[in-house]
Amino acid sequence: MINRRRLLQSGAIAGASLLLPGLAGRAFSASEAITVGIPVPISGPFAANGKFASLGGILAAEEASREFGRQVKTLDLDTEGKPATAVRKVQDAFDNNGIKLYAGGILSSESLAMGKEALRRNGVFITTAGADEITGTDCNAATFRWSVPTYGAIEQTVRPLVDMLPDAKRWYTITPQYVFGDGLLNVAKDIFKEKGIEHVGNSYHSLTEKEFSGYLTNAIAARPDVLLILNFGSQSSDTLRQAVSFGLKNRMTILVAWASGLEQFEALGPDICEGVYFGAQYWHGVDTPGNQALVKSVRERFDLTPNYSLAGSYILTKLLVDAAVKAGSIDGDKVAAELRGKTYEGLTGEETIRAQDNQVIKDYYLLKGKAKKDMADKDDFAEIVSQGKSFLSPEDAGCKMG
Amino acid sequence: MKTINNPIFHFFLAALTVVCLPLFLRSGVLASEILIFGLAVAACNLLLGFTGLLSFGQGIFFGVGSYVAGILLTRYQIPVPLMLLLSVVLGALIAVAVGWLSIRRQGVYFVMLTLAFSQFFFFLAYSFSGLTGGDNGILDVPRPVIAGFDFTNLWSYYWFVAVIFLAVFALMLRTTQSTFGRTLSAIRENEARASAVGFPVRAFKIAAFAISGAVTALAGALHAMLIGVAPLSSIEYHTSEIILIMTIIGGSGNLFASLLGAGTYMLLADVLSTIWPRWLLLLGVALIVVALFMQRGLWGLIETLVSHITATSKRTPNAATERPLHRQADGGKA
Structure with a gap:
């Protein structure tokens, strides 16, 4: 200086x-x-x-x-x-x-x-x-x-999960109320419509929210087959942690579409992550x-x-x-x-x-959390369930480079 | 002690700082930010130091100024001087509204009200993303070119900011030294007595809010042009917090102390953040030290040092008369 x-x-x-x-x-x-x-x-x-x-x-x-x-x-x-x-x-x-x-x-x-x-x-x-x-x-x-932008993240997580769980016809979403959250939600809604999925409810929350129990109670009341969590970072960790403590993991399938990867698994631990689906940009097991x-x-x-x-x-x-x-x-x-x-x-x-x-x-990845007993090492939190590339065309994404 | 608390001396120090910053700093952005936050902190000081109002709403006015610059310059290509004028007017108007409602309560309830307004305006900005850009803010805010003078270069923009800073600083000094300013100090010292004497206390407080809001909005507009973006973070509660911390570190009740507080905070943040990721801890320690041992901030420390040096060098009976002068100079709070 x-x-x-x-x-x-x-x-x-x-x-x-x-x-x-x-x-x-x-x-x-x-x-x-x-x-x-x-x-x-x-x-x-x-x-x-x-x-x-x-x-x-x-x-x-x-x-x-x-x-x-x-x-x-x-x-x-x-x-x-x-x-x-x-x-x-x-x-x-x-x-x-x-x-x-x-x-x-x-x-x-x-x-x-x-x-x-x-x-x-x-x-x-x-x-x-x-x-x-x-x-x-x-x-x-x-x-x-x-x-990968929001379109690919949802296409590579929601779509394969819909195909894997043909009986799961009722989905509930928890979404941060801003452009990013709405981007994820809109793509998910398109897939719901295409696949004949009933979107039984959505809870919007603010970017500063830390307490999700109210939204989770609403989700339970809607009796969905799948809970789709569309927030990210510490908010998605908090939502998932509270969802597991409310017993939602035993009642429905949970998908966190935009996970942070290994850092998030380490913070949550295998007990919470077991059986939960996560979308990820990268995984060390690739x-x-x-x-x-x-x-x-x-x-x-x-x-x-x-x-x-x-x-x-x-x-x-x-x-x-x-x-x-x-x-x-x-x-x-x-x-x-x-x-x-x-x-x-x-x-x-x-x-x-x-x-x-x-x-x-x-590629974007769909991961599934492993049980602690199945982990090969301390970082082996998840297995890759599916992967693939999905992108909007530059025109549809709205890019005009000029 | 009389000398260092002389407003002309304070203006001289401010002008000296403006001239010296380019000599000591490599970063034109950092130098400009020091002056811009110096303005915002001086405006906060007018409320806290001169009127005794601890406002957590300064981020509102800073954010408003930032958005005015972003919206008017990127969408309507309004000339910069007019944009600055409009940001000042809008900042003052919003400050009047916030002040008018907040000063109905005192003490902790006043603080809570300004905090609530801060959150309210943040969520307004966050929700009306079509206007404010939401979380992404407003991008591509240009720097000015006025009457053939190109201020798009970082250091030329610094001088643009410097001229505005010195002009506003001089006006604020004049304000604090005027009858209006003295009355604000009287309200701070004893509101009941000021009211009993016949001063319309509420009107004075609202006027202080208006000036503070206008200057802070001006700082916000200058900041948006500096960094080329009007971010959501400008209107966050955190901005109010930073401005308040700078005010306390520098010392309240003295406008040059505001520049001192802004400069110290920004320079420390710039240096410490590259040395230690947990530098905010040090900031916490600094605040504790100031709260416990330096309640008049860095300027108070300077006053004490000058007082000691003067007393030691003189070693005459006159030195004993310094204390009453000192007490008088900072409002009898020494």
Whole structure:
């Protein structure tokens, strides 16, 4: 912060800022370091996710350093889970560190804002955040998204479960009342209609809700065959925990459509998760060469099993660095051009970055919680029941890249 | 002690800070944020330090300013000066409404009412997502280009903010030194007596709310242009909390202390968050220390230090007369 104090700023800053684009615009030499900014919440309520995301970035950078024989490093930018702080950190990293590649943004609001900043300054931003708008109505040429949007999450969880449980004709939903929740709910309703499922009720709750017993009582009164939980993070954990303590697991099938992955299983424990269905963007048990290599590396390097935050950040960082090396530049437009349309062997198998909306086309998973006695190791909480790719077309998602 | 509590000296310190920030900080965003929150904290100080009103509603006005900037600049392309004026007016109007209802109760009930309003406005913003962008906020809020002057660059925008900051700071200093400001202090010290003397206490409190709301909304609008987004978090209760914490850390009852509080908080947060993920714990400790041992905040600490230094250096009988002056200067609360 206090490095360059002395003279400058007032006048010199203007000159320096004029000079910077010229410096950053050139192709880098083979010995030049590549730095990837990791803007994630390292403090605040989402700090745990940020910590793992940081490790994922570090691992990808270390591997890239070895593979390409050049220094690749990451710089953690603590967004504190706030869009304002996230944008400030990214602006500073552009100006003070010359960073143009960013992999992170766990929360949708901060990711949307950072994506816009990347576009303004000819950078690239790639994220695992959930909001459909990222590769939908607010898509832009500089923003890429690895995670599956709401449409695919419901298509790959509700539809297979409907097929698996042909007698389960009555479904009840619990939904957070905002754009993300409504996105999930609307897709689920379409499937209900198509499959002749009776949607026996829905409870909306606010984004700050912590107590779900009232909604669960309503669900019990509606006597559904399946309870579909459409909230996420700590809210879905709280809903599920309270549902199990109310005895709902014995009365109906429970599906948490947007689970956080291993972190959530660890927080809930096998007693709660047993027999419950979960939708997940990533699972460490996925049997692909890319994932097996990652699990091995993470266990050797950090002595832990990769969760979604770590794996997501790993693949985002890897994609950016690979593209920058291939482009021979860290300029946003050049790196983005390398990323667009790319097909590669990813963590979930073959993944493709769709050129029209910068959305990665990858699998989404339906998991089923295992009983404690069936767990092969401390992280073997669930089995993969089904997996697949479901995406709206860029036009239907509302993306107009321009 | 007289010197450091002189309003002209406070303005000099504020101007010095404005000039020095670019010399010491690499981040134009951080420097601008310090001034913007300095304004919001000064507005909070007008209520807390000068009028004795502990308001948890400052985030409302900050958020309103932020949304005014977002909506008017992205959807209607209204000129920035007019947008700033409208944000000030709307901030004042909403503050009058909040103040008019809240000041009907005193003490903890007043605090609870401002807290309730804070939640109310948050859920309004959250629910009317067509207007506010809901959880995603309003994106692409542009920085100004006024009369050929381009303020889109971070450091040029800093100077844009700096000019507004100094102008508003001077106006607020003038306000606190006026009869109006003295009356607010009288209300803070003894509301019953002020009322008995014949001051329309309620009208004064509402006026204080209006000024505070106007300045905070202005800060919110400047902030939205700085970061290019009007986020939902601007109108959250947490924003009120941060503004209040900055006010307490800096010290209430003194406008330069507000800038000191905002600067200290933002710089500490910026440094500590990169060192230790649990830095908010340290903030909690800092607040406990301030509450227990530094109830007049950092400015109070400076006053004490200056007082000691002056007394030591003079070593004359006159030094003993400093205490009454000091007591007088900060409202007899020393």
